[in-house]
Amino acid sequence: MESHAYFHSVTLDQEKCRGCINCVKRCPTEAIRVRGGKAEIITARCIDCGECIRVCPHHAKKAIFDPMSIMERFQYTIALPAPALYGQFNNLDDINLILAALLKMGFNQVYEVARAAELVSDATRKYMLRPDIVKPVISSACPAVLRLVRVRFPELIPNILPIHAPMEVAARLAKREAMARTGLSEEQIGAIFIGPCPAKVTAAKMLIGGEKSAVDGVLAIQEVYPHLIGLMKKVTSADLSQAGRMGIGWGSSGGEAAAVLQEKYLAADGVENIISVLENLEDEKFYGLDFVELNACSGGCVGGVLNVENPYIAKVKLKHVRRYCPVSCNRLPNDDLSNYLWEKPLEYEPVLELDPDFRVAMEKMKEMRRIQSHLYGLDCGSCGAPSCRALAEDVVRGIATEDACIFKLRDQVEELAKGLNLLAQHMPKASE
Amino acid sequence: MSDTIQLNFTVPGDDFTRAGEASSEVKGILKKLGLSPMVVRKVAIAMYEGEINMAIHGGGGEITVEISDQWVQMVLADQGPGIPNVELAMQEGWSTAPDSVRNLGFGAGMGLPNMKKYSDEMSIDSQVGVGTTVTMRVYLNL
Numbered sequence: 001m002e003s004h005a006y007f008h009s010v011t012l013d014q015e016k017c018r019g020c021i022n023c024v025k026r027c028p029t030e031a032i033r034v035r036g037g038k039a040e041i042i043t044a045r046c047i048d049c050g051e052c053i054r055v056c057p058h059h060a061k062k063a064i065f066d067p068m069s070i071m072e073r074f075q076y077t078i079a080l081p082a083p084a085l086y087g088q089f090n091n092l093d094d095i096n097l098i099l100a101a102l103l104k105m106g107f108n109q110v111y112e113v114a115r116a117a118e119l120v121s122d123a124t125r126k127y128m129l130r131p132d133i134v135k136p137v138i139s140s141a142c143p144a145v146l147r148l149v150r151v152r153f154p155e156l157i158p159n160i161l162p163i164h165a166p167m168e169v170a171a172r173l174a175k176r177e178a179m180a181r182t183g184l185s186e187e188q189i190g191a192i193f194i195g196p197c198p199a200k201v202t203a204a205k206m207l208i209g210g211e212k213s214a215v216d217g218v219l220a221i222q223e224v225y226p227h228l229i230g231l232m233k234k235v236t237s238a239d240l241s242q243a244g245r246m247g248i249g250w251g252s253s254g255g256e257a258a259a260v261l262q263e264k265y266l267a268a269d270g271v272e273n274i275i276s277v278l279e280n281l282e283d284e285k286f287y288g289l290d291f292v293e294l295n296a297c298s299g300g301c302v303g304g305v306l307n308v309e310n311p312y313i314a315k316v317k318l319k320h321v322r323r324y325c326p327v328s329c330n331r332l333p334n335d336d337l338s339n340y341l342w343e344k345p346l347e348y349e350p351v352l353e354l355d356p357d358f359r360v361a362m363e364k365m366k367e368m369r370r371i372q373s374h375l376y377g378l379d380c381g382s383c384g385a386p387s388c389r390a391l392a393e394d395v396v397r398g399i400a401t402e403d404a405c406i407f408k409l410r411d412q413v414e415e416l417a418k419g420l421n422l423l424a425q426h427m428p429k430a431s432e
Numbered sequence: 433m434s435d436t437i438q439l440n441f442t443v444p445g446d447d448f449t450r451a452g453e454a455s456s457e458v459k460g461i462l463k464k465l466g467l468s469p470m471v472v473r474k475v476a477i478a479m480y481e482g483e484i485n486m487a488i489h490g491g492g493g494e495i496t497v498e499i500s501d502q503w504v505q506m507v508l509a510d511q512g513p514g515i516p517n518v519e520l521a522m523q524e525g526w527s528t529a530p531d532s533v534r535n536l537g538f539g540a541g542m543g544l545p546n547m548k549k550y551s552d553e554m555s556i557d558s559q560v561g562v563g564t565t566v567t568m569r570v571y572l573n574l
Contacts, residue, residue: 154469279456282473283480353466358574359501361465365437393464 006043007205009063009198010050014038016060021381023052023061028271029151029352033394034384044351047147048199049271049296050305063198063306066217068224071106074190074216076182078174079107080167083114083243083251084196084301085221087318088309089232095248095321099240101231102194105224110240111174113193114247117166118330119173121246121259123340124163126332128260128290134158136266136281136289139256141165143203144296145274146346150208153278154348159292162342164209166250167193167200169340171214190216194224196304197297209342220306244328252315253300257293259328265291270298354396364396371395375405382406437461437499443483443510445492448538455479458497462504467572474570475504478550482508482566485543488533489513490564503552506568514560522548 019037031045032052039052039060052061071077079102086095099110120141128137140146140161149156164172171191178189193204193215204215249255253269266289268277274294280286297303299311307314354368355361372392383404385391394400403409439461441454459476479495486493490510498505515521521528522544529539548554551568558564 152463155473157469279459282459283452283455283476285452285480348469350466352464354464356466358466358572362437362499362501365461365465369437 006046007202008041008043008046008048009065009201009205010041010046010048010053011062011064012039012041013060013062016058018058018060019384020057021384021386022055022057024381024384024386026051026055027386028148028275030386030390032386033399034381044349045151047144047151047296048197048202049144049148050198051271053198053305063201063220065195065198065201065220065223065306066192068219068227070192070217070219071190075188076108076178076184077106077190077192078109078111078171078178079103079105080111080113080170080174080191080193080215082167082193082195082200082221082301083112083117083248083255083318084304084307084314085194085224085251086114086248086321087251087302087314088221088225088307089229089317089321092317092321093324094237095241095243095325096237096239097232097235098228100235100238101228103240104231104235105227107192109174109178111170111177111191112241112243112247113166113170114243114250115330116170116173116247117250117256118244118247118259118328119332120163120166120169120340121256121328122330122332123337124161124260124291126335126337127161127163128262136264136286136292137161138281139291139293140209141250141256142199142295142297142301143208144197144199144271145294146208147199148271148274148296149278150346150349151351152275153282154350155282156278157346157348159281160346162209162345163337163340164342165203166247167195167203167215168207168210168213171216172339175214192217192219194219194221196221196301196307198305199296200304208344208346210344221304222306222308225308241325242329244326244330245322246328247330248318248322248325251300251318252302252311253295254293255300257291260291262290264289265293267293267295269295269300269303271296354393368392368396371402374402374408376407378407380406439497439499441495441497443486443490443492443495443508445487445490448484448487448533451483451487452480454495454497455483458504462499465499471504471570471572474550474552475506478547478568478570479506479508481543481546481550482506482568484538485547485566486510486512488529488538488543493563501572501574503569503571506551507565508568509563509565511563514562514564515556515558516560518556518558 029045201218207213246259254267257265257267302314303311354364375388379387490512493510524545533539553569
């Protein structure tokens with residue numbers, strides 16, 4: 001397997017891991033194994049979706065994000081709140097209170113990601129008019145989806161919308177504005193995203209679609225939340241918000257697709273559902289679709305593991321808080337998309353293939369099928385792999401042995417017992 | 433390399449929801465073999481259409497997939513009613529699917545034309561009252 005120097009937000013706390021197989025079973029790219037009683041993440045396969053964090057009963061899987069002290073590293077800081085943040089508060093009617101509280105927390109400026117989302121929606125609408133694009137266009141805002149397509153669905157790479165996500169666009173625009181206004185250099189300004197998931201943390205460290213992200217740090221919504229709650233009681237509302245319903249709608253599933261203003265769209269959320277949609281798209285089972293919005297988390301970004309509120313409650317709150325917002329406040333000044341389009345294309349990462357050499361891969365596949373036919377097909381996970389097929393695959397990849405299967409082991413013990421029995425019968429009897 | 437990988441599948445004749453399982457499994461195997469996305473896609477679509485045909489018209493049947501270092505071959509055999517006029521069946525939009533099937537979104541008359549389009553070679557051997565065997569090949573172009 002190729003060993004890339006991957007950064008991953010999703011990591012394991014060795015101390016807390018009990019070696020159960022909850023995460024192993026749930027991982028959509030089969031990236032986790034239990035070895036020596038502890039879970040291990042195969043980093044080349046991990047897409048940072050956070051499913052393992054969600055299911056781990058021992059809280060051994062966690063997301064790395066930046067500490068609040070990251071703000072001290074810069075002379076001037078800009079908060080980039082994700083739309084999902086607006087769905088975390090009870091009885092909130094005014095988004096301006098959150099934004100004012102962020103300033104009170106120490107940020108010099110706030111640039112709403114929802115504002116950038118409206119620009120991205122406009123850019124998407126313009127992109128959709130191009131005659132040479134592959135339809136349906138698949139949204140690129142969820143970094144876990146991009147990483148999933150990159151390792152599992154290479155056929156669909158041409159369908160991916162090659163436009164930067166709102167987080168990235170917000171960071172770039174906000175920094176440019178701040179540089180012009182303050183005269184500070186880019187290094188002195190910190191653009192800090194306040195986000196819902198580990199996939200976004202990874203996206204800020206290792207950008208897909210460009211060389212380097214303009215986002216300098218990511219704080220988790222759940223870390224910022226307790227500070228905001230206190231501060232929101234102390235601030236008075238000021239006219240800070242510059243986003244409309246369309247941009248804020250991106251915070252939950254269906255929001256992005258609705259903002260494209262196309263009738264023939266589909267919005268799917270939850271990692272199993274998006275895999276099934278991607279499989280169907282790959283087989284061309286859907287006809288006449290123009291746009292496909294995919295979110296790895298159930299409910300969309302409000303379902304990210306770094307939120308506070310239940311995704312479905314957050315969705316209701318998000319709807320509530322945007323009631324009095326205008327429909328949309330931001331549009332592109334012209335038809336030039338160059339500031340929005342990716343600088344680098346998405347490339348297939350064949351981390352799931354058995355061997356780069358087809359003939360060797362064929363031999364490994366035969367061996368894998370032979371091994372699998374001898375396993376019991378219970379997919380119990382006791383060997384540390386998610387299924388019998390995955391164990392057979394691990395054996396041909398050289399990272400496991402067949403006797404990791406406890407049922408195989410039982411057979412061997414049985415054979416051994418029979419042998420002993422036979423041997424005992426042949427032993428001369430003691431005189432009676 | 434001398435021999436091939438052979439895969440056998442049974443397609444049920446009465447359950448649409450299961451049609452596509454075989455092509456999905458083949459797709460996974462081809463990806464693991466590192467074949468190009470284009471080849472995988474061609475095989476997956478051609479085979480899926482074939483599976484649907486077997487479920488709708490053929491009353492189910494058997495699929496044998498063989499992978500060599502030159503091609504992927506799919507043989508789809510059913511003991512259904514057979515195709516009286518193969519030429520007509522090959523025309524886009526020609527369909528004999530009943531309304532119950534069309535209501536499910538199938539039966540648009542694109543099955544055989546799509547199989548022809550996505551495979552590099554296709555032959556149909558059909559006898560009325562006996563059954564239909566479709567053989568398709570997609571070349572790997574390694």
